[in-house]
Amino acid sequence: MSTETKTVNQPSLDDNAVREAYRWWAPIYDYSFGVIAGPGRRLAVDKLNEEHGRILEVGVGTGLSLPRYRTDLDVTGIDLSPEMLSKAAQRVNRLGLRRKTLLVMDASRLSFADESFDAAAVMYVMTVVPEPAAVMAELRRVLKPGGTAIIVNHFSREKGARAGVEKWLAKYSRSLGWHPIFPIQNVTEAPGFELIDATDAAPLGVFTLLRLKKVG
Numbered sequence: 001m002s003t004e005t006k007t008v009n010q011p012s013l014d015d016n017a018v019r020e021a022y023r024w025w026a027p028i029y030d031y032s033f034g035v036i037a038g039p040g041r042r043l044a045v046d047k048l049n050e051e052h053g054r055i056l057e058v059g060v061g062t063g064l065s066l067p068r069y070r071t072d073l074d075v076t077g078i079d080l081s082p083e084m085l086s087k088a089a090q091r092v093n094r095l096g097l098r099r100k101t102l103l104v105m106d107a108s109r110l111s112f113a114d115e116s117f118d119a120a121a122v123m124y125v126m127t128v129v130p131e132p133a134a135v136m137a138e139l140r141r142v143l144k145p146g147g148t149a150i151i152v153n154h155f156s157r158e159k160g161a162r163a164g165v166e167k168w169l170a171k172y173s174r175s176l177g178w179h180p181i182f183p184i185q186n187v188t189e190a191p192g193f194e195l196i197d198a199t200d201a202a203p204l205g206v207f208t209l210l211r212l213k214k215v216g
């Protein structure tokens with residue numbers, strides 16, 4: 001497997017807004033949100049390390065997860081942001097990581113053949129993408145039958161103080177660059193998947209790791 005970055009498909013206008021935001025985030029990501037997201041990311045890779053074969057990481061960002069994968073797994077990381085992916089490529093080269101392929105690609109229009117991967121992970125991406133349902137559909141398409149999908153994200157609450165904060169934050173969704181209101185059912189009830197388990201991830205259970213299996 002090679003370590004390369006190349007552009008595979010063209011962005012839509014919404015994709016351009018995400019690219020613009022992450023061009024800004026790329027130099028500071030590892031020292032800011034990248035740290036907060038650490039516990040959930042580590043938990044996700046621990047679960048992926050129970051899998052075999054080809055792994056897809058959607059929205060791999062600066063590649064903070066990459067050094068943790070079992071070395072015999074073939075890991076393909078895709079991301080919409082060339083700047084984030086360039087950081088990931090630097091990490092791969094600096095640490096001499098093997099079996100890693102990095103591609104600029106839109107999660108809602110994956111360029112892989114059907115049933116290409118044994119497992120996939122989407123960490124802290126679902127509330128950023130314009131079309132989460134399309135991402136779930138693409139995941140289902142590229143996973144082999146019975147394949148595992150791991151989604152780590154913040155999911156909104158329906159009641160309580162946190163629900164109030166999320167509702168307030170939602171007014172600033174555009175400038176935040178993510179959607180504070182994102183019900184867990186968007187993932188757990190995605191067509192063609194069955195929920196295996198859900199695990200709270202630090203800090204303070206703000207994030208949840210969902211493990212799903214492709215069915216049907």
Ligand SMILES: C[S@@+](CC[C@H](N)C(=O)[O-])C[C@H]1O[C@@H](n2cnc3c(N)ncnc32)[C@H](O)[C@@H]1O
Binds near residue numbers: 033037128130
């Ligand atoms: C919050 S970062 C998470 C990065 C990484 N998964 C982590 O655990 O740190 C969100 C990432 O999703 C990427 N992204 C957003 N929309 C995307 C899309 N439609 N397709 C692929 N990647 C996307 C962004 O460029 C960014 O790198």
